[in-house]
Amino acid sequence: MITIDEITIVRDGREIIYDYSEQIPAGSITVIIGxxxxxxxxxxxxxxxxxxxDKGTITIDDVHPILTPASSLAAIRAMAVQNQGxxxxxxxxxxVEMGGESTEVLQALxxxxxxxxxxxxxxxxxxxxxxxxxxxxxxTPVLLLDEPLAAQxxxxxxxxxxxxxxxxxxxxxxxxxxxxTETELTWADKVIKQFH
Amino acid sequence: MKKWFPALLLLSAFTLSLxxxxxxxxxxxxxxxxxxxxxILWQIRFxxxxxxxxxxxxxxxxxxxxxxxxNNAVAEPAILGTAAGAAFxxxxxxxxxxxxxxxxxxxxCGTIGALLTTALTFKLAAIRGALSSFTLIIVGIAISAIxxxxxxxxxxxxxxADARSISFWSLGSLALITSENLIGIALTxxxxxxxxxxxxxxxxxxSLGDATAFHLGVNVARIRLFALIALSILAxxxxxxxxxxxxxGLAAPHIARFIYGPSHRKLxxxxxxxxxxxxxxxxxxxxxxxxxxELPIGLATALLGAPVLIALVAFKNNVWRTQ
Numbered sequence: 001m002i003t004i005d006e007i008t009i010v011r012d013g014r015e016i017i018y019d020y021s022e023q024i025p026a027g028s029i030t031v032i033i034g035x036x037x038x039x040x041x042x043x044x045x046x047x048x049x050x051x052x053x054d055k056g057t058i059t060i061d062d063v064h065p066i067l068t069p070a071s072s073l074a075a076i077r078a079m080a081v082q083n084q085g086x087x088x089x090x091x092x093x094x095x096v097e098m099g100g101e102s103t104e105v106l107q108a109l110x111x112x113x114x115x116x117x118x119x120x121x122x123x124x125x126x127x128x129x130x131x132x133x134x135x136x137x138x139x140t141p142v143l144l145l146d147e148p149l150a151a152q153x154x155x156x157x158x159x160x161x162x163x164x165x166x167x168x169x170x171x172x173x174x175x176x177x178x179x180x181t182e183t184e185l186t187w188a189d190k191v192i193k194q195f196h
Numbered sequence: 197m198k199k200w201f202p203a204l205l206l207l208s209a210f211t212l213s214l215x216x217x218x219x220x221x222x223x224x225x226x227x228x229x230x231x232x233x234x235x236i237l238w239q240i241r242f243x244x245x246x247x248x249x250x251x252x253x254x255x256x257x258x259x260x261x262x263x264x265x266x267n268n269a270v271a272e273p274a275i276l277g278t279a280a281g282a283a284f285x286x287x288x289x290x291x292x293x294x295x296x297x298x299x300x301x302x303x304x305c306g307t308i309g310a311l312l313t314t315a316l317t318f319k320l321a322a323i324r325g326a327l328s329s330f331t332l333i334i335v336g337i338a339i340s341a342i343x344x345x346x347x348x349x350x351x352x353x354x355x356x357a358d359a360r361s362i363s364f365w366s367l368g369s370l371a372l373i374t375s376e377n378l379i380g381i382a383l384t385x386x387x388x389x390x391x392x393x394x395x396x397x398x399x400x401x402x403s404l405g406d407a408t409a410f411h412l413g414v415n416v417a418r419i420r421l422f423a424l425i426a427l428s429i430l431a432x433x434x435x436x437x438x439x440x441x442x443x444x445g446l447a448a449p450h451i452a453r454f455i456y457g458p459s460h461r462k463l464x465x466x467x468x469x470x471x472x473x474x475x476x477x478x479x480x481x482x483x484x485x486x487x488x489x490e491l492p493i494g495l496a497t498a499l500l501g502a503p504v505l506i507a508l509v510a511f512k513n514n515v516w517r518t519q
Contacts, residue, residue, distance in 0.1 A: 050407060070416075085404075087269075088400075090403075094459070098401055
């Protein structure tokens with residue numbers, strides 16, 4: 001269970017999130033939606049421990065991400081950022097294996113055929129799937145995904161959604177940011193609407 | 197074969213470098229297998245060529261650490277102000293009479309200078325918040341320019357005898373190598389390479405950006421600090437011993453990356469070998485091409501390394517992509 005308790009996040013003098021509380025149930029898919037600039041990615045980054053709320057607390061079960069060392073936190077939550085950049089020519093498999101065992105997740109996301117390709121040569125959609133695969137390979141109880149379906153074709157979207165549903169069924173808590181309408185999110189167990 | 201090629205090339209260059217020079221060594225192979233049998237071979241050339249390998253290895257790994265820690269293809273000790281800081285530390289200590297040229301004391305002062313200027317570059321680059329690669333390079337170039345000027349001022353204030361040594365050393369030369377500073381630089385290189393080896397997997401993750409590295413369990417600030425310390429020890433030791441040798445820190449890691457890929461564990465060893473190879477060949481060229489005069493080694497390192505780097509970038513440029 002992820003508990004967000006009365007958090008306020010101020011960036012560049014602007015309150016991005018104000019006095020916000022939420023509970024995200026374990027073993028479910030929760031999708032955060034809302035217009036650009038409403039704080040969806042900021043909320044996800046705060047759950048990941050990337051940024052500290054100016055007020056309030058976030059806990060993953062009893063763990064405070066912001067107070068937890070990076071190495072311990074990496075065993076609790078994994079995150080795929082939006083627009084993952086690759087500067088060095090590692091192969092797809094090498095990048096996924098930085099997260100953990102790769103074979104299964106490469107297959108599940110349709111990346112096996114390109115597993116020996118250099119990540120510097122991938123399209124935006126392929127690069128995003130590699131970032132998702134790396135996060136899943138970490139095998140953490142909480143999986144955070146920023147825009148996992150952006151730049152994906154229909155079959156890749158279907159593949160990602162099916163995989164996320166299987167992960168949630170196995171007890172993993174999935175939280176994703178998406179640019180979708182609520183009616184499109186039939187695959188989500190819970191939808192959080194962020195409005196600023 | 198590809199794995200061992202640079203190492204074999206280094207071994208061949210090492211042997212050739214022992215063989216060639218102003219004085220012909222009689223019965224070279226016999227002298228080579230009998231340590232101490234020939235004074236020129238064992239007391240002059242062997243320490244000098246060994247120092248060339250160590251200096252090249254130190255500068256190659258220092259460049260690798262700079263590029264990995266900054267996630268920037270053009271980072272190297274000369275760009276981050278590390279080399280200028282090392283030179284200033286050593287020259288200041290020499291000109292004030294604290295230490296003499298070519299001693300372990302000079303290495304220590306150079307290393308402290310390198311550490312302080314690199315820390316200053318990182319501190320100033322992060323003054324407005326998150327550390328950006330671009331700001332780091334701009335600040336590094338500025339810090340480098342400032343401390344290079346300080347080196348000039350300190351040199352001008354040195355005694356006539358010291359000024360001659362400083363001038364010769366500042367152009368980059370292995371002629372001043374002694375057994376004492378050979379031990380000193382071997383020690384600093386060993387420490388720096390050991391730290392580089394230890395943090396290499398974290399540098400792989402750092403190439404994905406600070407946020408993703410953190411998500412994968414890397415303490416980004418701590419890894420940068422270790423990289424900064426290691427590159428300062430490596431570059432500080434090398435620069436304070438043989439002066440500023442440009443280009444090795446940039447070229448060696450890139451050439452290694454083009455051949456062996458981006459994994460930092462492999463690159464620590466290969467950057468060291470390729471750095472050593474470039475300096476050994478450059479030193480051999482610099483002391484034989486215009487005999488009896490000796491050229492500054494930096495001229496030869498640039499002339500040898502630059503064309504190789506240009507050729508690799510032109511024909512195989514997919515191992516480092518700038519965003």
